[in-house]
Amino acid sequence: MNLFGHPFGISPGIVPLFALVLTIGAYLIGQSIQKCVNKAIANPVLIAVLIIGITLRVCHMTYDSYFSGAQFIHFLLGPATVALAIPLARSLDHMRRGFLPMVAALFSGSIIGLASGYGVVRILGGSQVIALSMVPHSLTTPIAIGVSQNIGGIPSLSAVLAIAGGILVAIGVDAILGWMNIEDPAVRGLAAGVAGSGVGASRVIPQHPVSAAFAGVAIGLNGFITAVLAPVFIGLLKYFVHR
Structure with missing residues (x-):
């Protein structure tokens, strides 16, 4: 079902918020999995990519729509690097x-x-x-x-x-x-x-x-x-x- 095109689906106005929550939540899930299994293969970034990719596919959400919310985290990559x-x-x-x-x-x-x-x-x-x-x-x-x-x-x-x-x-x-x-x-x-x-x-x-x-x-x-x-x-x- 296309949640982002269906009249009873998620409102376009909250798509950025959904993308932001999805990004942060996927990474936190990845961290939790890595702590539970204690294996390098359970990399939080890899797990987050899989979760986000599957979610976007299931919801028929375009990358541009997703990035409208995730771009804030993308912006923080610069300050995070400088923090090193x-x-x-x-x-x-x-x-x-x-x-x-x-x-x-x-x-x-x-x-x-x-x-x-x-x-x-x-x-x-x-x-x-x-x-x-x-x-x-x-x-x-x-x-x-x-x-x-x-x-x-x-x-x-x-x-x-x-x-x-x-x-x-x-x-x-x-x-x-x-x-x-x-x-x-x-x-x-x-x-x-x-x-x-x-x-x-x-x-x-x-x-x-x-x-x-x-x-x-x-x-x-x-x-x-x-x-x-x-x-x-x-x-x-x-x-x-x-x-």
Whole structure:
């Protein structure tokens, strides 16, 4: 039944409120499930995406209608990212001691991220535009959209890939770093922030203040480095391939 088109359905005037409550409620349900099962696979963002997607499908609600209410939460992504400066300020001494290794890791992670994203798609037979959309997959969503627009990708697809990549990192980061016997909170935060941006970093941020600080640096600088290097990488690629 189309609840949003039916004369006895939900009034268009309260659709934004419904979308806002749905978004917050879906995430809270995801958090509750994760606490109950205590498994990384029960990622709150993944669960919330599934709940919201199913609800929109059942209610025949368009994404534009949903976003009219959810855009307030979307706006809060900016302040939430900026808030990572708080643990950053508290860990400045720690960062100064490891400044050069941190910068080297950031550049390495950014280059490998954009090159592997493009290369894997092309090796598997994907089209050029899909490969370009995959380049910013490890960035926070707003930056991924901007980078995708700049290099000729599909911004909406890049946003989906960035969120999906972040969820995968959040699910697997503890297992992978544990398998590698990496316990240093700085390394864990940097790895999660570079590979999975905000969604991936959300897994390690509550574990230690230093992890939160390094994750915040990784999210911001990885976005900046990739935004600068991606057009250069694509330009060099076109030059050597088509020369």
